[in-house]
Amino acid sequence: MKFLHTADWHIGRKLNGFSLLEEQQAAFLEIMAIAKKEQVDGIVIAGDLYDRSIPSVEAVALFNEMMVEMNLKANYPILAISGNHDSATRLETGSPWLKTQDFHLHTQLSQAFEPVEILDTQFYLLPYFEPFHARQYFGDDSLRDIQSSMKLVIQKMKESFNPKKQQVLVSHFFAAGATKSESETTLEVGGLDSVPIDMLLDFDYVALGHLHYKNAITKTEKVQYSGALLKYSLSEEKQEKGVRIIELSEKKLKNTFVEIKPLRDVKRLEASFKELTDPNFYDQVEREDYLAITLTDTTVISNAIHELRHIYPHLISLERTQNERIRGEKAKKEADFVQLKPEELLKKYYQEVTDKELTKKQVQWLEAAMIETGAEK
Amino acid sequence: MKFLHTADWHIGRKLNGFSLLEEQQAAFLEIMAIAKKEQVDGIVIAGDLYDRSIPSVEAVALFNEMMVEMNLKANYPILAISGNHDSATRLETGSPWLKTQDFHLHTQLSQAFEPVEILDTQFYLLPYFEPFHARQYFGDDSLRDIQSSMKLVIQKMKESFNPKKQQVLVSHFFAAGATKSESETTLEVGGLDSVPIDMLLDFDYVALGHLHYKNAITKTEKVQYSGALLKYSLSEEKQEKGVRIIELSEKKLKNTFVEIKPLRDVKRLEASFKELTDPNFYDQVEREDYLAITLTDTTVISNAIHELRHIYPHLISLERTQNERIRGEKAKKEADFVQLKPEELLKKYYQEVTDKELTKKQVQWLEAAMIETGAEK
Known part of the structure; x- marks a missing residue:
């Protein structure tokens, strides 16, 4: 199995008022050229196809064109999911018909558990979801964060693992320990709504979307972001953009990043x-x-x-x-702040408001409370 | 060929602030029951599927569900077009894939000229368009109104008429001489942007959308509106709503209206x-x-x-x-006004503003100008 891994297209995104549709179209043509050259067996798009839940009509027209090119003209099987920027319901339109041509576009949590089999590989397409959806799906009212929801999700996926096949997870979330850049929407504070990488290691590869920086995960080659289609903020200035070519053969992974030069940098x-x-x-x-x-x-x-x-x-x-x-210093301070663990955040806040430090007893209470709510494991 | 003719669903429409989604879903289920009972060979939807170019997410969810029911579950071939309330580009999403399952959804003028053949009948699916689109398509800058554009459209359609088959036109416009009700968007003043019924008689049947009153055309059985799915304004209070069952056999037409009782009247x-x-x-x-x-x-x-x-x-x-x-009298006066021909409108306006009537010379100029601009033919 050899596939192309891309994510975070954000079709219709603007950069300081400038439409990026031209750049997005050009980058898409590059993707098509790479897919052809590499002779991939399919294309994985790990969410945030659009930038907004109601994209502009120009963005819709461009994406419609891209879909036809990828699947109906170039005949690639497509494995795609909705991200937090997409409206699941709007994106879902037509997807049961897309499926008949091997264009798999999953937008609901319930669709994640039936793997799409292509050649020797099972693809689990898990769209972006909120704890609310997991509570509904599993009928478990105790699910209050992504981490505990993901435990059940992965457990259920494993039930259909075929030991003779390879397993790939396609998803869209913040992996704990990854490095964020400015242009992603903040999904969480602290660690509750991120997914520890260790939970994901039963898959032969995890193709992620959400973070725009391709090297956000350094811990393992098996769990990777492809990065965004383009540089979507100035903070991504130094980031190389492109796609990953993933080769899986008898559970052995080859992961190659192919750069795409933008129309305008x-x-x-x-x-x-x-x-x-x-x-x-x-x-x-x-x-x-x-x-x-x-x-x-x-x-x-x-x-x-x-x-x-x-x-x-x-x-x-x-x-x-x-x-x-001055702006740089301020931004750094803010960034440091966001990266704090909840208990550090609370300590700092207490100090700022009361001018005193937490007492030893208070720290104990805090730690107990954190364990109880499952924030620290 | 036996088909069901419906139009003007306006999914997502509200009536004085009340959502009509429940009523629309119930009426849709009635349509499915009628289609089954009548054993039709297909379902024609003559435009205005949605009420707005950007429908609410609830409207999208309902329409997605309807599409699956009609085509993928009940297996009816669908012949549909976009109306003036739909966004052609948004509605177009997925349509090349829909087509592979005999769900034909035309949203561009250019798609109107390749008939969809089902059994012994050629269906010409002409979406709502503006003179601007006709100018672009035909490369003829003189096309300034729907009437002259339609002449070219029909002429071009006739080139592919197969004399061994029956021809049905599916379209969405105001047919000259039809009676309007309050809830349609006014497309025109005077006669320029309406289509004379005589232009349409080469088709064995013309399935129209746009007007909500099923008996808006009394001149011929061959050109008919199905009327809207529901009563969408108080002015439609006395109108029976439902669908038409059209039977065409060796160019002989049988046209039966089947009433649908609404969930709430x-x-x-x-x-x-x-x-x-x-x-x-x-x-x-x-x-x-x-x-x-x-x-x-x-x-x-x-x-x-x-x-x-x-x-x-x-x-x-x-x-x-x-x-x-008082309101009734005022409304009647307004309605009378809208139905005036352009020259009558100008005469009345002149009189209101100057308190004088047009001179004989002025009337001559007016008539010459009307002929020149093609308003009267």
Whole structure:
């Protein structure tokens, strides 16, 4: 089994007001070229096909076109799920007919337990879901977080594991210990709604979507994000984007990342206004890229943004060096904050509000409470 | 060939704030029962499947369910088009896959010219379109109205008429001379954007959508509206709703209307407040219906609407007899106005504004201009 793993297309996404439909179409054509060159047996799309639950009509038109290209024209079996950005019900439209042409698009938790078999591999397509759906599906009102829900989900999947076949899980969640970037929607605080990687090791490969950074998981080759289709925020500036080519043969895994160069890149540019407006400077720059410009000048420049837009049509932001530094520090502080464990968060909060530290007794209470709610295991 | 002709489902439509999804689902189940009883060879849906270009997620869920029932479960070939209320692009999603199971859903003008052949009949599925689309498709910039566009459309369709087969047109427009009711979106003023029935007589049957009144066309049995799925406004109060069963055999037509009783009817009720709140009165009334109540009282009744809602939970309006009479006269005047021909409209307008009548010369100019722009032919 050889398949292409991609995710987080976010069709219809905008970058600081600029439509990225052209870039998305170009990247999609690259994917098709890679699939052809690598002679894959199928294409896995691990959620967030659209950027919004109600995509624009232009986004729908592009995605409709992509679907036809992939499946009806190029004849690839498609293994896809809905992500947290997709509306499961809207995306579901037509899916029972898609299935007749080997286009498997799962949008409901209940669909996850019947594997799609292609060649020697069982694909379990688990769409993004909330604890609420798991409570409904399993009839278990105690399921209050993704972690405990996933335990039951995986347990149930294992019942249909065929020992003669390989098993691949396709899903869309935050794997505990992974590194986030700015452009993903926060799904959780602390560890309750993330899934520990150790829970996933019975699969021969786990094709994930949700995080946009392809190297978000370093712990094992078997559980991986493909990363997003494009750089969807400036924080992803340095991230290589592309797809994974996964080869599974007798449970042995080969995982190769293939880069896709975007139609227009997302980059930072730091220079003085004089340099930026000098042909000798800007002729060396990919002026069509999405550029976040930091001006090194300290004096007032009237109408800088207007003039720079003439030279750099896809200017996405304009900052001053000094402001940039302050903003960076603030952002770092916020990021540090979000990454705290719940008990650390509570300790910090108590200290900020009361100016005192938790007493030893209070810490004990807190720890007991955390164990009780299952936050720490 | 025996088929069921329905149209104007308007899934997701509301009636004075009340969701009609339950009524729509019940009516759909009636349609399925009729199709089964009549043993039809297919189901024609002549546009306005949804009420809005972006239907609610509940409307999408219901329509998805209906699609599966009709086609995948009951195995009927489906012949459907988009109407002016549908978003062609959104509705198009998945349609190339639907087609593989004989679910033909046309949303683009370009799809109208390849007939879908079922048994002895060629179905031409012409979705709602605007003159702009005809200009693009035919590369003819002179096409400024539906009438002249339709001439080319029908001409082109005729090229593929198979004399050994019967021809059915499925479309969604205002047929000239038809009677409108309140709840259709006005597509035109005067006669420019309506299609004369005489243009359509080369088809053995024309299954229309758009007008909600099943008897809107009295001129010929060959060109008919099915009417809407339900009563979608109070003005449709007296209209029977249902579907047509069309039998075509050797170009001979049998056209039977089958009524569908709604889950909750739309009705007027005129009585005094005392009567309306008297069990002897209201036990004789279908209190669950959507009721437009006219109070015959002349005195002030405080909080009447609140008290009546307790007895009549689907109260859609509350009027006084006198106000009702004034409103009726005003509405009639407006309706008369809309039905005027463009030249009559201009004459009336001129008179209202200047207090004079058009001179003989001015009338001549007007007539020449009307001929020139193709308004009168």
